[in-house]
Amino acid sequence: MLRWTIIFIIIAIIAGVLGFGGIAGASAGIAKIIFYIFLVLFVLSLLKGLVK
Template sequence: MLRWAIAFFVLAIIAGLLGFGGLQGDLAYIAKILVFVFLILFIVSLIFGRSGPPAV
C-alpha cells in the first residue's frame, strides 16, 4: 500500500510540473489517503500482531 501512495505522490509531482493543477490535487489527495490507511493498518498490526506466546 505504501508503494501505491509513493506512486501517486510521484505522479502528482509530475502533473504539477507539467501544469495539470487539478489532476495534481486529485493525485496528492489519493496519496494522502493511502498513507493514512497504511499508517492505521501498520499501527493495528503492531498492536495485535504480537499477541500470544512466542513459537518454540
C-alpha cells in the same frame, strides 16, 4: 500499500510540474488517503503482534 502512495505522489509531482493542477491535487489527495490507511493498518498490526 505504501508503494501505491509513492506512485500517486510521483504522479502528483509530474502533473504539477507540467501544469496540470487538477490532476496534481487529486493525485496528492489520493496519496494522502492511502498513506493514512496504511498507517492505521500498520499500527493495528503492531498492536496485534504485541498482544499475541
